[in-house]
Amino acid sequence: MTDSLEKNMQLEIHQRALGIVERYKRVEAELLDILQQADEYRVYYLFECKNLHEYAMNILKLSESVAFNFIAVARKAKEVPELKVIIESGALSVSKARKITPVLTFDNQKEWLQMAVQLPQRKLEHYVAKACPKQAVPERMKFVSEDRLNLQLGISESLSCKLKRAQDLESQKKRKSVSLEETLDVLLDLYLKEQDPVQKSERLKNRKNLSVARQINSLSNTDLQISTSPFLTRCR
Numbered sequence: 001m002t003d004s005l006e007k008n009m010q011l012e013i014h015q016r017a018l019g020i021v022e023r024y025k026r027v028e029a030e031l032l033d034i035l036q037q038a039d040e041y042r043v044y045y046l047f048e049c050k051n052l053h054e055y056a057m058n059i060l061k062l063s064e065s066v067a068f069n070f071i072a073v074a075r076k077a078k079e080v081p082e083l084k085v086i087i088e089s090g091a092l093s094v095s096k097a098r099k100i101t102p103v104l105t106f107d108n109q110k111e112w113l114q115m116a117v118q119l120p121q122r123k124l125e126h127y128v129a130k131a132c133p134k135q136a137v138p139e140r141m142k143f144v145s146e147d148r149l150n151l152q153l154g155i156s157e158s159l160s161c162k163l164k165r166a167q168d169l170e171s172q173k174k175r176k177s178v179s180l181e182e183t184l185d186v187l188l189d190l191y192l193k194e195q196d197p198v199q200k201s202e203r204l205k206n207r208k209n210l211s212v213a214r215q216i217n218s219l220s221n222t223d224l225q226i227s228t229s230p231f232l233t234r235c236r
Helices: 003-040 043-047 052-059 064-079 081-089 094-100 109-118 121-131 157-174 180-195 197-227 230-235
Strands: 140-143 149-152
Touching (some): 003 043, 081 109, 094 109, 094 121, 109 121, 157 180
Antiparallel strands (some): 140 149
């Protein structure tokens, strides 16, 4: 292959690469938009999913990290619409935009959006950690076996005290040492019981079914009492 032909081939590959990158950026913006709509209209309930994350991973088949990034950015873009505008322009990727979601607000958007567009990702992460120290320990969950995950996150001292207090109370209740995992399981069960609309709906449905069953049982007992009454027995 001559130098001229090789150069033409290289330029052709480069042009195709540019086209693919442009399409990729457009698709990122489109996925961001559709996830905002799915969140607003709770499309996930149609597929018996408890939340948008479950819908994105189980129904849309996005990886956990991709789903987490897109949903975090989609929700932040509701608060700061300019974030979505910049992503749609192709100046900022969703993965990089995710880095500033903990610190981005409507009031400081000009400063942080400019930094997100202009700074390398590592330097951007440094400024985010400086402005929001809890981001120094990024939240992460990953599988370590078929049914076990490793959970990593940073928590405040006050939250640590609450968690330890809950652990002590649960240990006293069960009269044995309880792990942090067991404590979290109990706390989340209590929270979901009170706040999860799916569980609330299921309890309401069960109560209605129980009420109907009691009414039917009551009518059956009434019919039985009537059929066995002394008066009807004499009349027969």
